[in-house]
Amino acid sequence: MGVTNISIRIQGAPSFYQCQVDVLQELPFLLKERDIGSLLIIHGEKSFHAIQPYWPELEEVKTTYVAYSGVCTDDEIKRFKELAYSLHVDAVVGVGGGKVLDLAKATSHEAEKDVILIPTLASTCAAWTPLSVIYDDEGRFQTYTVFPRSSYMVLVEPRVILEAPLEYLKAGIGDTLAKWYEANALVHDLEYIPLPVEVALHAAKLSRDRLLAESHQALIDCEEGTLSSSVLTIIEANILLGGMVGGFGDEYGRVAGAHSIHNALTFLPGTKGLHHGEKVAYGILVQLALEGNEEEIKSLLPFYRQIGLPSSCWHLFIQAQEDILTIAEKALLPQESIHFMKDKFKEHDIVAAIEKLEVLQKEGERN
Numbered sequence: 001m002g003v004t005n006i007s008i009r010i011q012g013a014p015s016f017y018q019c020q021v022d023v024l025q026e027l028p029f030l031l032k033e034r035d036i037g038s039l040l041i042i043h044g045e046k047s048f049h050a051i052q053p054y055w056p057e058l059e060e061v062k063t064t065y066v067a068y069s070g071v072c073t074d075d076e077i078k079r080f081k082e083l084a085y086s087l088h089v090d091a092v093v094g095v096g097g098g099k100v101l102d103l104a105k106a107t108s109h110e111a112e113k114d115v116i117l118i119p120t121l122a123s124t125c126a127a128w129t130p131l132s133v134i135y136d137d138e139g140r141f142q143t144y145t146v147f148p149r150s151s152y153m154v155l156v157e158p159r160v161i162l163e164a165p166l167e168y169l170k171a172g173i174g175d176t177l178a179k180w181y182e183a184n185a186l187v188h189d190l191e192y193i194p195l196p197v198e199v200a201l202h203a204a205k206l207s208r209d210r211l212l213a214e215s216h217q218a219l220i221d222c223e224e225g226t227l228s229s230s231v232l233t234i235i236e237a238n239i240l241l242g243g244m245v246g247g248f249g250d251e252y253g254r255v256a257g258a259h260s261i262h263n264a265l266t267f268l269p270g271t272k273g274l275h276h277g278e279k280v281a282y283g284i285l286v287q288l289a290l291e292g293n294e295e296e297i298k299s300l301l302p303f304y305r306q307i308g309l310p311s312s313c314w315h316l317f318i319q320a321q322e323d324i325l326t327i328a329e330k331a332l333l334p335q336e337s338i339h340f341m342k343d344k345f346k347e348h349d350i351v352a353a354i355e356k357l358e359v360l361q362k363e364g365e366r367n
Helices: 023-033 045-054 074-087 098-111 158-162 166-186 195-224 229-252 257-265 276-290 294-307 321-331 347-366
Strands: 016-019 038-043 062-067 091-096 114-119 131-135 141-146 153-156
Touching: 016 023, 016 229, 023 045, 023 153, 038 045, 038 074, 038 098, 045 062, 045 091, 045 158, 062 074, 074 098, 091 098, 098 114, 098 131, 153 229, 158 229, 166 195, 166 229, 166 257, 166 276, 195 229, 195 294, 257 276, 257 321, 276 294, 276 347, 294 347, 321 347
Parallel strands: 016 153, 038 062, 038 091, 091 114, 114 153
Antiparallel strands: 131 141
């Protein structure tokens, strides 16, 4: 690819971002400052309960609270778009985890409204990135959409994330760890790396380094209910740094093999109880196996074991060879991001990578 042929669209950050204790108490002022007088607030049942101790009085704002179905689907987007139109709201608010935030972003785009995102989990970078992942009613991956505008406002109350089940922060670590490995795989055909892509790569490497260094301590602190510097670092690595990779790298900072493996895993009923980032974490290892990078796999496996990320078929409740064949088939669907990688793979390559990973996993357990 020639230097002049590189086209990158930068959406590096939301218009406004703040992560601090009591940040939600500033929401009434922030809304008034921006002449926002009516809100459609989309939330999950658990997330709405979790945010209540920190939620401000919105006496001067007309608010409509609506729970979503549990999945970001085309039907849900249509339902909330029509609701936003009928209520004549000034902005759409998403309160919850990644699926709620993706739904709020998609709704705001379709309804041509500003979006305000309030994550209650740090399990993905969904609060930062102007992108929504769309599933079907069964929770199976369908597609993802990148929006032309960045999110208007992102407010992170770290205490609500501290109090969330530990598994979500752990999943966020897995999802964010993939940023470095996938971005690194996407720049293979660039003769020249533009500065925005370098920013993305630096953010990806910084996130990986901080995750490897501080995740274990952060999880211990979360279990003890301590809002430590390690906890804050991991929260912002998962949300801010993770989002910056795609925001500055555009197509060179999005997704590659690891997310294709995740998407394939959504077709296996046995993986439904696993979080997005857990499946992505496994996808990192499969991608590295496809790349022939056994040394990196060996260096990551102790970290996976230390914090409890899945690294084998057994962890994913995969027992039948038929399931592995399904992963190989679905990961290579025409729309999948694995095709952006340097090498072109066939189903038998993915099967071999999974089998190689099983061998390395067992060797690591013995050592």
